[in-house]
Amino acid sequence: MKDKSPLFKRVVAIISAIPKGKVVTYGQVSQMAAAPGCARHVSYILSSSSKKYKLPWHRVINSSGKVSGHQNSQRQISLLEKEGVAFEIAKIDLDEYAWIPKKAELKKLLKNIPEHISVFKREE
DNA sequence: AACCTGACGAAGA
DNA sequence: TTCTTCGCCAGGT
Numbered sequence: 001m002k003d004k005s006p007l008f009k010r011v012v013a014i015i016s017a018i019p020k021g022k023v024v025t026y027g028q029v030s031q032m033a034a035a036p037g038c039a040r041h042v043s044y045i046l047s048s049s050s051k052k053y054k055l056p057w058h059r060v061i062n063s064s065g066k067v068s069g070h071q072n073s074q075r076q077i078s079l080l081e082k083e084g085v086a087f088e089i090a091k092i093d094l095d096e097y098a099w100i101p102k103k104a105e106l107k108k109l110l111k112n113i114p115e116h117i118s119v120f121k122r123e124e
Numbered sequence: 125a126a127c128c129t130g131a132c133g134a135a136g137a
Numbered sequence: 138t139t140c141t142t143c144g145c146c147a148g149g150t
Contacts, residue, residue, distance in 0.1 A: 001147065002147090005147085007146095007147085025132085025133090026131080026132050026133085027132070027133060030132090030146095035146085036145095037132095037133095037145050037146060038132095038145080038146055038147080039132040039133065039145080039146090040129090040130055040131095040132045040133090040145070040146070040147090041132090041146065041147065041148095042131090042132080043130065043131040044129090044131085044147090046131060047131055060131080061131090062131080062132065062133080063132075063133060063134085067131085068131040068132080069131070070131040071131085072131085118146075118147090
């Protein structure tokens with residue numbers, strides 16, 4: 001994933017906007033970026049660039065409402081708990097904490113970033 | 125061009 | 138509910 005690619009920039013912009021105490025799944029991020037199916041790239045961006053772009057990487061979790069297994073997963077859990085995100089047996093309640101930005105907000109957030117051209121077919 | 129990789133995800137067993 | 142399998146995409150070799 002190149003830093004200049006639209007997908008990269010949009011994902012970075014979206015993750016940067018996740019409010020404290022809220023979480024989003026990898027899949028959700030890819031969808032918000034208008035690039036559904038690219039969830040795996042979101043994880044790649046987090047692992048490779050969260051430091052460079054100071055991303056709130058700990059606020060991105062998987063669709064099971066859990067923290068994905070990786071080198072800093074334990075730290076991720078403690079960071080989330082510090083923000084008041086409750087775990088039920090190491091699992092986050094997505095209905096309670098999921099960040100679902102309004103379309104307008106999202107559109108404004110990405111207005112200057114072109115769309116990612118994906119070969120992946122999406123409805124609508 | 126072929127093959128591999130990944131902090132993913134949905135569907136089955 | 139946990140584990141496996143397979144499908145995904147953009148990049149890197």
